[in-house]
Amino acid sequence: MSKRTAVYRKEHFNAAHRLHNPAWDDATNQRVFGKCNNPHYHGHNYELVVRLTGTPDPETGFVYDLKVLSDLVREKVTERLDHKNLNLDLPEFRELNPTAENIARVIYEILRPEIEPALDLQVRLYETERNFVDYPVA
Amino acid sequence: MSKRTAVYRKEHFNAAHRLHNPAWDDATNQRVFGKCNNPHYHGHNYELVVRLTGTPDPETGFVYDLKVLSDLVREKVTERLDHKNLNLDLPEFRELNPTAENIARVIYEILRPEIEPALDLQVRLYETERNFVDYPVA
Amino acid sequence: MSKRTAVYRKEHFNAAHRLHNPAWDDATNQRVFGKCNNPHYHGHNYELVVRLTGTPDPETGFVYDLKVLSDLVREKVTERLDHKNLNLDLPEFRELNPTAENIARVIYEILRPEIEPALDLQVRLYETERNFVDYPVA
Amino acid sequence: MSKRTAVYRKEHFNAAHRLHNPAWDDATNQRVFGKCNNPHYHGHNYELVVRLTGTPDPETGFVYDLKVLSDLVREKVTERLDHKNLNLDLPEFRELNPTAENIARVIYEILRPEIEPALDLQVRLYETERNFVDYPVA
Amino acid sequence: MSKRTAVYRKEHFNAAHRLHNPAWDDATNQRVFGKCNNPHYHGHNYELVVRLTGTPDPETGFVYDLKVLSDLVREKVTERLDHKNLNLDLPEFRELNPTAENIARVIYEILRPEIEPALDLQVRLYETERNFVDYPVA
Amino acid sequence: MSKRTAVYRKEHFNAAHRLHNPAWDDATNQRVFGKCNNPHYHGHNYELVVRLTGTPDPETGFVYDLKVLSDLVREKVTERLDHKNLNLDLPEFRELNPTAENIARVIYEILRPEIEPALDLQVRLYETERNFVDYPVA
Numbered sequence: 001m002s003k004r005t006a007v008y009r010k011e012h013f014n015a016a017h018r019l020h021n022p023a024w025d026d027a028t029n030q031r032v033f034g035k036c037n038n039p040h041y042h043g044h045n046y047e048l049v050v051r052l053t054g055t056p057d058p059e060t061g062f063v064y065d066l067k068v069l070s071d072l073v074r075e076k077v078t079e080r081l082d083h084k085n086l087n088l089d090l091p092e093f094r095e096l097n098p099t100a101e102n103i104a105r106v107i108y109e110i111l112r113p114e115i116e117p118a119l120d121l122q123v124r125l126y127e128t129e130r131n132f133v134d135y136p137v138a
Numbered sequence: 139m140s141k142r143t144a145v146y147r148k149e150h151f152n153a154a155h156r157l158h159n160p161a162w163d164d165a166t167n168q169r170v171f172g173k174c175n176n177p178h179y180h181g182h183n184y185e186l187v188v189r190l191t192g193t194p195d196p197e198t199g200f201v202y203d204l205k206v207l208s209d210l211v212r213e214k215v216t217e218r219l220d221h222k223n224l225n226l227d228l229p230e231f232r233e234l235n236p237t238a239e240n241i242a243r244v245i246y247e248i249l250r251p252e253i254e255p256a257l258d259l260q261v262r263l264y265e266t267e268r269n270f271v272d273y274p275v276a
Numbered sequence: 277m278s279k280r281t282a283v284y285r286k287e288h289f290n291a292a293h294r295l296h297n298p299a300w301d302d303a304t305n306q307r308v309f310g311k312c313n314n315p316h317y318h319g320h321n322y323e324l325v326v327r328l329t330g331t332p333d334p335e336t337g338f339v340y341d342l343k344v345l346s347d348l349v350r351e352k353v354t355e356r357l358d359h360k361n362l363n364l365d366l367p368e369f370r371e372l373n374p375t376a377e378n379i380a381r382v383i384y385e386i387l388r389p390e391i392e393p394a395l396d397l398q399v400r401l402y403e404t405e406r407n408f409v410d411y412p413v414a
Numbered sequence: 415m416s417k418r419t420a421v422y423r424k425e426h427f428n429a430a431h432r433l434h435n436p437a438w439d440d441a442t443n444q445r446v447f448g449k450c451n452n453p454h455y456h457g458h459n460y461e462l463v464v465r466l467t468g469t470p471d472p473e474t475g476f477v478y479d480l481k482v483l484s485d486l487v488r489e490k491v492t493e494r495l496d497h498k499n500l501n502l503d504l505p506e507f508r509e510l511n512p513t514a515e516n517i518a519r520v521i522y523e524i525l526r527p528e529i530e531p532a533l534d535l536q537v538r539l540y541e542t543e544r545n546f547v548d549y550p551v552a
Numbered sequence: 553m554s555k556r557t558a559v560y561r562k563e564h565f566n567a568a569h570r571l572h573n574p575a576w577d578d579a580t581n582q583r584v585f586g587k588c589n590n591p592h593y594h595g596h597n598y599e600l601v602v603r604l605t606g607t608p609d610p611e612t613g614f615v616y617d618l619k620v621l622s623d624l625v626r627e628k629v630t631e632r633l634d635h636k637n638l639n640l641d642l643p644e645f646r647e648l649n650p651t652a653e654n655i656a657r658v659i660y661e662i663l664r665p666e667i668e669p670a671l672d673l674q675v676r677l678y679e680t681e682r683n684f685v686d687y688p689v690a
Numbered sequence: 691m692s693k694r695t696a697v698y699r700k701e702h703f704n705a706a707h708r709l710h711n712p713a714w715d716d717a718t719n720q721r722v723f724g725k726c727n728n729p730h731y732h733g734h735n736y737e738l739v740v741r742l743t744g745t746p747d748p749e750t751g752f753v754y755d756l757k758v759l760s761d762l763v764r765e766k767v768t769e770r771l772d773h774k775n776l777n778l779d780l781p782e783f784r785e786l787n788p789t790a791e792n793i794a795r796v797i798y799e800i801l802r803p804e805i806e807p808a809l810d811l812q813v814r815l816y817e818t819e820r821n822f823v824d825y826p827v828a
Contacts, residue, residue: 003274005239010268014542016430016457016499021611032612034619040499043430043457045542053275059159060170061237066269067172085430085454099613101557128428128459130562131618136555137605141688143653148682152404154292154319154361178361181292181319183404191689197573198584199651204683205586223292223316266290266321279550281515286544297749308750310757329551335435336446337513342545343448375751377695406700407756412693413743417826419791424820467827473711474722475789480821481724566818568706568733568775592775595706595733597818637706637730680704680735 006053007063011073013082016043017098020087041085047126048077048107054119064119076110100127104135144191145201149211151220154181155236158225179223185264186215186245192257202257214248238265242273282329283339287349289358292319293374296363317361323402324353324383330395340395352386376403380411420467421477425487427496430457431512434501455499461540462491462521468533478533490524514541518549558605559615563625565634568595569650572639593637599678600629600659606671616671628662652679656687696743697753701763703772706733707788710777731775737816738767738797744809754809766800790817794825 018041019033029037036042050073054063084090086098092106104125115121126132156179157171167175174180188211192201222228224236230244242263253259264270294317295309305313312318326349330339360366362374368382380401391397402408432455433447443451450456464487468477498504500512506520518539529535540546570593571585581589588594602625606615636642638650644658656677667673678684708731709723719727726732740763744753774780776788782796794815805811816822 003243004276005242006272006275007239008270008272012542014456014458016455019613021613023611032617035497038497038499038503040502041430041455041457042428042497042499043455044428045459056237056239059161061157061235061240063239063271065170070268083449083452083456085452085456088454089452097613099608101559101608101615102613104557105555105608128426130622132560133615134558134560137558138556141657142690143656144686144689145653146684146686150404152318152320154317173359176359176361176365178364179292179317179319180290180359180361181317182290183321194651194653197575199571199649199654201653201685203584208682221311221314221318223314223318226316227314266288279519280552281518282548282551283515284546284548295751299749308755332513332515335437337433337511337516339515339547341446346544373751375746377697377746377753378751380695381693406760408698409753410696410698413696414694417795418828419794420824420827421791422822422824470789470791470795473713475709475787475792477791477823479722484820564818566732566734568731587773590773590775590779592778593706593731593733594704594773594775595731596704597735635725635728635732637728637732640730641728680702 003055004053005056005063006051007066007069008049008051009066009069009073010047010049011070011078012045012047013078014043014045015081015084015086016041017086017093018042019097019099021097022095041087044127046081046103048073049124049126050111051122051124052115052119053122064115072114073111076114077107100125100131100133101135104133108135141193142191143194143201144189145204145207146187146189147204147207147211148185148187149208149216150183150185151216152181152183153219153222153224154179155224155231156180157235157237159235160233179225182265184219184241186211187262187264188249189260189262190253190257191260202253210252211249214252215245238263238269238271239273242271246273279331280329281332281339282327283342283345284325284327285342285345285349286323286325287346287354288321288323289354290319290321291357291360291362292317293362293369294318295373295375297373298371317363320403322357322379324349325400325402326387327398327400328391328395329398340391348390349387352390353383376401376407376409377411380409384411417469418467419470419477420465421480421483422463422465423480423483423487424461424463425484425492426459426461427492428457428459429495429498429500430455431500431507432456433511433513435511436509455501458541460495460517462487463538463540464525465536465538466529466533467536478529486528487525490528491521514539514545514547515549518547522549555607556605557608557615558603559618559621560601560603561618561621561625562599562601563622563630564597564599565630566595566597567633567636567638568593569638569645570594571649571651573649574647593639596679598633598655600625601676601678602663603674603676604667604671605674616667624666625663628666629659652677652683652685653687656685660687693745694743695746695753696741697756697759698739698741699756699759699763700737700739701760701768702735702737703768704733704735705771705774705776706731707776707783708732709787709789711787712785731777734817736771736793738763739814739816740801741812741814742805742809743812754805762804763801766804767797790815790821790823791825794823798825 019036052064056063086093096102104123108123124134157174190202194201224231242261246261262272295312328340332339362369372378380399384399400410433450466478470477500507510516518537522537538548571588604616608615638645656675660675676686709726742754746753776783794813798813814824
């Protein structure tokens, strides 16, 4: 019998952002966030990897149909974030600093209700090839 | 003293397959598996990552000699699967749908008896750069 | 003023094929093409890079709108080849051996009439990360 | 004796931009540039590859010291573009649409006077892994 | 509220090494380590991924500022290992065989005291794209 | 009829080297080559791409059988360079500084007599992902 298996689907989006805490003055924001605080924004090619963990269905051999997962992630996540300014265009980041950690959590919270509870969900977000995060981690 | 360490070896193979459940009629197969059900098959460059977890031998500094692991994976797995039609050429998939989940499990079951029990074994299989699976997952 | 500029768009498709010359007997096919001659086929994740060379339009700054190029390549090429058996499903390969060289030429010949003659066209096709071809080359 | 040799150095920068022709009305900009015209900007992880072609110096074996080239590209190009909004922060793009084609040409024109004339210079710019340009092309 | 999150920073260094156990005779070293035992050394482009796991700071949105982590890893690790001969230039490997497993552990032990204890630390080291290790693993 | 086509095969080897001109004193070597001059050597994972340009054989559809090219490159090049110290183990670099430019030329000169004259040959050598060379270039 099959043990638990994780399946992964990788998607991407391109977005502008700036790191900024509106509760702080400009000098503090500049000191903490450096060039990431540029008021005119900068941007990234984000790579998003969604992981679902469960047991394959014996009839299909799928933990989750990755074509369906791709369509779900595109509809709920990447169509909302792609070619957007995260600070200005996404209500989730009105009050929340769009660090990779916080973007990953927002994406997790969008997807969690869409996936059946029996499957564990984890999000990996690459801000660059060299900076990335996982959410949540046990 | 050394804690537990995981070592990884990546190998590859190229194979044809189709997704198909012989217990279903053609319309159901087509509806569920879509273009992956093409009766003439399609194919992939599979990337296989084998992970062994244990404690390094104090004399060699190895958890497992990765040259030996590479030779083992080639002999037992990739020479059997490379340039093959998984549905037609591999007895393991006569009755089992060759999804990435099931291929990873079959590879795990081939390798598990070849590796000493003290070492944990996990298989990651990339069907494409954007679709991949891990087996087993705790 | 702008000099000539090349623009590139990368797409992908997954297909099965076998190398086979129907004018030869089986022993010759087996000797020349080895495991690539498997009568049950094998397959690849093909990566296709289309290059257009010309001068940017001063109004748009584009040599060619890469979104339009992506749509064109998907409509004319990858929707026809993706998840197909090149030997059985594509009339172009009834008589033509689907080597990377020949697949690249067939793709070039599909796309050439779709692109204005003032732009030079070249196709790069990756059969694997380690085997690839360019067509045509000056 | 050594023939002509090309040497390459790859650097990166992250920037925001939007595609926009100020001579056009908003409807035309939206129709031509689509989501790339978002007035709030979006962004990319740009990868920049600089190629110099010449003959290796017999004493050093270098066409050009790639450490020196890296420092030059960082000082003249990536420190000016990294974590910037290309439309707002770079005077070169006040009147020039920051397409990949135009960014590559601007980078070429910054670097050309810094490199001895005997060496040919070409710039490749990746806007994403799947969209990229070369400037100039013979 | 945010759950535990992992953040990753990838750095690199290029080094020479040989695998050798000074307690063994030459024939045993040659038999066990093969061409990795070459007395004149060979080398690698090592890729190092440092993972920290914790809860994001509500004010910054960071588990750890990845720019600070990059500076720390460069100062403490890659400036000491880059363009070095691990066996001859690093006192840590006078008595310890520089396998990937042991290099990862040495890097972990250098970094562990530099990172606050509330954050979990793990090191991944790629010796090549196909051979890599994680330390420690639960 | 088929136009000229280029075919590529990518191989790899891991080696140690140092940059050093024996005609110079130590201070000059140190000033020019910096940390690449470390007398104890450092090393790289070299990636080698061999390109052959010609017209496909109408019977096979091959410009050159890439399996045969792979075997040739392994026999003549990578088995000689892999896990070696280029300065000490390769007679070609007794008097020649093993820069990427010079290594590419040496590989070209090894392979050129092995390939029929009707086919053009070019070598690309990656010293790192970010530093690479082509030899020869028209």
